[in-house]
Amino acid sequence: MSAKGGPTITRRTALGAAAGAAAGVALGAAGARLGFGAAGGGDLGSVAAARGLTPEEAEAALRSYVPGGDLDEYLIFASGGHSGQVLVIGVPSMRLLKVIGVFTPEPWQGYGFGTDQGNRVLAEGSDPAKSLPLRWGDTHHPALSETEGDYDGRFLYINDRANGRIAMIDLRDFKTKQILDIPNLQTSHGGCFVTPNTEYVHISSMTPCPITESGYAPLSRYKEDFRGFSTWLAIDPDTGRFVLDKSFQIELPPYTQDLADAGKLASYGFGFINSYNTEMATGGNFHEGHGDPAASLESTATKNDYDLLHIIDWKKAEETVAAGGVKVLHGMKVIPLEVAADEGVLHFAPEPRNPHGVDVNPTGDYICVGGKLDPNASVYSIDKIKAAIDAQDYDGTDPFGVPILRLDSVLEAQVELGAGPLHTQFDDEGHAYTSLFVDSAIAEWTLGPKAGISEDQAFRLVEKIPVHYNIGHLVTAHGDTVAPHGRYMVALNKWSIDRFAPVGTLHPQNFQLIDLDAEPLRVLADMPIGIGEPHYVQMVALDRLDRTLRVYEPGTDPVTMRRSPHAVAAGEERVERRGREVDVYMTAMRSHFTPDVIETRQGDLLRLHITNIEQTPDATHGFAIPAYDVEASIDPGEAVAIELELSRPGSFAMYCTEFCSALHLEMQGWLLVAPA
Numbered sequence: 001m002s003a004k005g006g007p008t009i010t011r012r013t014a015l016g017a018a019a020g021a022a023a024g025v026a027l028g029a030a031g032a033r034l035g036f037g038a039a040g041g042g043d044l045g046s047v048a049a050a051r052g053l054t055p056e057e058a059e060a061a062l063r064s065y066v067p068g069g070d071l072d073e074y075l076i077f078a079s080g081g082h083s084g085q086v087l088v089i090g091v092p093s094m095r096l097l098k099v100i101g102v103f104t105p106e107p108w109q110g111y112g113f114g115t116d117q118g119n120r121v122l123a124e125g126s127d128p129a130k131s132l133p134l135r136w137g138d139t140h141h142p143a144l145s146e147t148e149g150d151y152d153g154r155f156l157y158i159n160d161r162a163n164g165r166i167a168m169i170d171l172r173d174f175k176t177k178q179i180l181d182i183p184n185l186q187t188s189h190g191g192c193f194v195t196p197n198t199e200y201v202h203i204s205s206m207t208p209c210p211i212t213e214s215g216y217a218p219l220s221r222y223k224e225d226f227r228g229f230s231t232w233l234a235i236d237p238d239t240g241r242f243v244l245d246k247s248f249q250i251e252l253p254p255y256t257q258d259l260a261d262a263g264k265l266a267s268y269g270f271g272f273i274n275s276y277n278t279e280m281a282t283g284g285n286f287h288e289g290h291g292d293p294a295a296s297l298e299s300t301a302t303k304n305d306y307d308l309l310h311i312i313d314w315k316k317a318e319e320t321v322a323a324g325g326v327k328v329l330h331g332m333k334v335i336p337l338e339v340a341a342d343e344g345v346l347h348f349a350p351e352p353r354n355p356h357g358v359d360v361n362p363t364g365d366y367i368c369v370g371g372k373l374d375p376n377a378s379v380y381s382i383d384k385i386k387a388a389i390d391a392q393d394y395d396g397t398d399p400f401g402v403p404i405l406r407l408d409s410v411l412e413a414q415v416e417l418g419a420g421p422l423h424t425q426f427d428d429e430g431h432a433y434t435s436l437f438v439d440s441a442i443a444e445w446t447l448g449p450k451a452g453i454s455e456d457q458a459f460r461l462v463e464k465i466p467v468h469y470n471i472g473h474l475v476t477a478h479g480d481t482v483a484p485h486g487r488y489m490v491a492l493n494k495w496s497i498d499r500f501a502p503v504g505t506l507h508p509q510n511f512q513l514i515d516l517d518a519e520p521l522r523v524l525a526d527m528p529i530g531i532g533e534p535h536y537v538q539m540v541a542l543d544r545l546d547r548t549l550r551v552y553e554p555g556t557d558p559v560t561m562r563r564s565p566h567a568v569a570a571g572e573e574r575v576e577r578r579g580r581e582v583d584v585y586m587t588a589m590r591s592h593f594t595p596d597v598i599e600t601r602q603g604d605l606l607r608l609h610i611t612n613i614e615q616t617p618d619a620t621h622g623f624a625i626p627a628y629d630v631e632a633s634i635d636p637g638e639a640v641a642i643e644l645e646l647s648r649p650g651s652f653a654m655y656c657t658e659f660c661s662a663l664h665l666e667m668q669g670w671l672l673v674a675p676a
């Protein structure tokens, strides 16, 4: 493969190219060419030899090394799996830069430990029927906001697999601003994407749930009472927040709706969701006489040869909503299943049974479905889909009356890739890359003429690269957009087995960085992930994140990004008492809180309004009152509010938790709660 232009040609790229197009080149010679003589920092060849590295390994290290003080070219935003958080990782250095608190309280960021800001976001996003606030989530599929089909660096959305929830992270400060617990969704999985202009963020249910009043229905009524939902959440273009009253859902049959992707360019206006368990299997409680022991959910859900690719015309759905073709279910506008079928909002196409990823190529012409149990990628053509819809070229309907397009009419190609094809990503040359879970490999293959590949080269396997071990997702730079960069690919491997120093019986996952400019493709680096199990990630050029703040405007509430009503300026510090209510207006500045002694009585209601009045980047102060489980992180310019019912008397130390200065340890104080 030829070298591809990334967003910027960096010093490292030039170094990588010079260090050896031929991997076998002796590094001693390369070192000499680069001007690293013995006097200038040692001979590279002898360093490699002393460390026992082959020339290929040493070259791989040079290709991914980012010197301290230099910046990575790309960031990847990785779901943190059961940690409930989002991981931010630099590429190509594969260094972890941040763990963003999302669905799980995070003490370093003061997220969910006493400040109004974090508590509010977590509580508003928690189903009140569950214990409040929920303490974990299972982050799965991040989706960066887009303008004209490319990442615009503004917002990041991510769903919670465990619950039907979605979060919005503002990329000005990399903080979670909103969590929405979506009506009619009990769970979600891979159905999270943005439309090309962030008109909507889509999230679908995974396991269908009862739409009965009580939320209960016996499994014998699965077909009648259980439903899935495709949710289209309208986005406020300025704040990135979800706007529920402009959002809608489409009712779906009780299949398991799984991965999904947005149409783009040629397929703009469509969304695609694949499914499994169109058999509507529910398993059985064999020990109590329900069901047939031979009919477990696993075996029944894999019985049919085909499941159903859901093809959603969201422009038609908008028209249907505007024309009043909706019912309201738990506060959400819902297009009923019959209406979706009648109005042409929803069509199905057969897909080989129990597929996995569905991914739309950069031109929007090809919809690629990973076979999982089938060794093929099945490629559907949007032109053929549109023609089949217009011609009503149906192969009957499903049991709910939704028309099924004839497979032969909409399928463009099937490409045999290997065992366990899951997810597909794309580069800028018409190539697709599909993860092979069972083979522990990535298949590189060509798309067709609409992606610029000649007829005689179309839909062919090009090469396979082994990865370790059992890859799930993979990502290329801007790989979900209309303009992928190529350059780098990261494999998200589920197993690591023997690749790292043993750390007990629970092993980390392994991210592997792959050089897409190398021929054949090669792995440059491993990165163990020891915090939950990431599913999907997206990779964006660092230069797209040009709105990122270094400090806040003085007195900013990070949830609203406006001046906080709690903001306190230097010189305005004070204590106000009205009966049992005590308001303390406090500032934090190296290396003191003003005031630093708070005198109260048991039974008082204490409200702390604290502003970090620094404007120096990185001059964050923490604020902890361990006796009351309070921990705030107050970044430069940030204002927070903390409200405490002082039920426990005592003289309690409070302190700054972030090492901020030589007198950091002196940045402490007292909360005195006199017994009633």
Ligand code: CUK
Pocket (backbone or CB within 6 Å): 140, 141, 189, 190, 259, 356, 422, 423, 472, 473, 534, 535, 536
């Ligand atoms: S899914 Cu395919 S490996 Cu939960 Cu995106 Cu993870």
Ligand code: CUA
Pocket (backbone or CB within 6 Å): 590, 591, 620, 621, 622, 656, 657, 658, 659, 660, 661, 664, 665, 667
């Ligand atoms: Cu402020 Cu430590």
